[in-house]
Structure formats: C-alpha cells, structure tokens
Amino acid sequence: RGALYIVATPIGNLDDFSKRAEQTLREVDYIAAEDTRHTRRLLNHFGIEAKLFSIHDHNEKDKANYVASLLDEGMSVALVSDAGTPLISDPGYHVVHALRSQGHKVMPIPGACAVISALCASGLPTDQFFFAGFVPAKSKGRCDLFESWKKQTGTVVFYESTHRIYDSITDVNKVYGNDAQLVLAREVTKTFETFLSGTAEEILRMFDEDANQMRGEFVVMLSFTEESGDEADIEAKRILSILLEDLP
Ligand code: SAM
Numbered sequence: 001r002g003a004l005y006i007v008a009t010p011i012g013n014l015d016d017f018s019k020r021a022e023q024t025l026r027e028v029d030y031i032a033a034e035d036t037r038h039t040r041r042l043l044n045h046f047g048i049e050a051k052l053f054s055i056h057d058h059n060e061k062d063k064a065n066y067v068a069s070l071l072d073e074g075m076s077v078a079l080v081s082d083a084g085t086p087l088i089s090d091p092g093y094h095v096v097h098a099l100r101s102q103g104h105k106v107m108p109i110p111g112a113c114a115v116i117s118a119l120c121a122s123g124l125p126t127d128q129f130f131f132a133g134f135v136p137a138k139s140k141g142r143c144d145l146f147e148s149w150k151k152q153t154g155t156v157v158f159y160e161s162t163h164r165i166y167d168s169i170t171d172v173n174k175v176y177g178n179d180a181q182l183v184l185a186r187e188v189t190k191t192f193e194t195f196l197s198g199t200a201e202e203i204l205r206m207f208d209e210d211a212n213q214m215r216g217e218f219v220v221m222l223s224f225t226e227e228s229g230d231e232a233d234i235e236a237k238r239i240l241s242i243l244l245e246d247l248p
Helices: 020-027 036-045 060-072 093-101 114-120 140-149 165-179 202-211 231-246
Strands: 003-007 030-031 053-054 077-078 106-110 127-133 155-160 180-186 194-198 218-224
Touching: 003 020, 003 036, 003 060, 003 093, 003 218, 020 036, 020 077, 020 106, 030 036, 030 060, 036 053, 060 077, 060 093, 106 114, 114 155, 114 180, 127 140, 140 218, 165 202, 165 218, 180 202, 194 202
Parallel strands: 003 077, 003 106, 030 053, 030 077, 127 155
Antiparallel strands: 155 218, 180 194, 180 218
16 A cells, blocks of 8 residues: 655745655655645746645545545655645644544655744744644634633744734733743744844734834744733732841
C-alpha cells in the first residue's frame, strides 16, 4: 500500500522549502492541495510536474475516501496547504484521522510553521505554550475566549489577519490591561518581517503611529504576568507587598 505524506511548504521565503519536501512532491503520484492554482505556482517555481487535486474544508470528508482508494492501489499522495504545515489552522485533519484509523501509512515531511517560527524568536517563554489557532471574529466571542486563558500556563499563541489585528489587540487590552506582555510576529520570513513587543496598549500606540505595522500576516503571543492568575493569589501578593513596606 502507498503512503500519505504531509508536506510543509514555505510561509514566505521559498528557500525554506526543504530538499526532502521538494523530492517528495517530485516523486509522489498525486498532490492533494488546499488551492491547486496556488500550489501550481510553487511547483512551477521548482520545476515539479504533478497531478493535483483539491482538498479543502468543504470536501475533506469525501476526499478522505478517495485518498484511501489511491493508497490501496499502491499510489503515494502528498498533502500540502497554501503555506506552512498542513492541518495547522489549515485543512487535512479529517483526511489524516480517517487514514490513520484505517491503518494507512501517514508520514510528516516537516518544515515551516508560523507558530513555531514566531515563538522561537519572540523572547517569550517557550517551555510551555498553548496554540489557539484563529480566534473568533466577533468581539464578544473573542473577549470570552481571552478570559478563559487566565488559567492558562505558559505562552498563549494565536493567528490573526490584518483585518482584525487592531480589534483583537484592543480586546486583549480590555481583558488583560497591563497584565499581559505581547509579542506580535508579522510577515515572518518575508521582506517586512517585524517583531513588536509590549503591552496591548503600547502595541495599539505603535499601530496608531504607523499603520503599516498592521499590514500582513500575524502571529500574536501573550505571556501573562503572575498578577493575571488566580484571585486568591493576587490578594496574597497584595497583602505581602503591604507587609513588606512596613519591614525595616
Ligand atoms: N499552516 C500555516 C502554518 O503552518 O503556520 C498557517 C495557515 S493559517 C490559514 C494562516 C495564518 O498563519 C495567517 O493568518 C497568520 O496568522 C499565520 N501566518 C502564516 N504565515 C505567516 C507569516 N509569514 N508571518 C506571520 N504569520 C503568518
């Protein structure tokens, strides 16, 4: 039986395409792509000819059976998304879940992923992190979600689009004020790669001063200061600071 390869593609800089990824796309019988026209451009750049078909959020469940039938016939298939690692806020989960549960061979061909690339250069704690994918588009849903992170340990990471970045950071400010330290990674691996650090209020000020800072693709990372944690803990710290003031 054939195998399904989960192949990461670049998130901006084409030099991040690995040799193994290139070789895999060259050798497989079929490539299942999120957007065949987008992937065709990448393949053309590397001079790869391939049979493409599309797998996206709306046809994934049906396409899982098709991929399984190809593997049963001994063919190999690569799954790619428009950028970065498939399945990470991208299609592919239903296919991989179905194929694995049927005992098919699924192999990762690792490479670029925005969350990992952003986090490792952010300066925020990396020993534990929680990746939240995309956050809700409406403010109420977003604020409720941000509230729920108050019990989260480690750095919280989410993806945001240029259209909503200002509103999202405004909501971070509403929920956390100065209790969260933020790093925004913008256009990672691209020409205008920028890391902005500060409280939500400071980041909003940077946006107000230079609207270009709101352009492009974003990874938002939050690190909570201890005060944003448990209320009893906050009270204990408050009392401790009063007592310390009175010490000689
Ligand atoms: N599968 C991709 C990955 O491995 O990171 C993520 C796909 S998701 C549909 C696209 C989102 O990822 C963007 O809206 C942005 O939040 C983030 N992203 C992708 N490329 C990025 C980049 N070069 N710089 C910053 N964020 C990026």
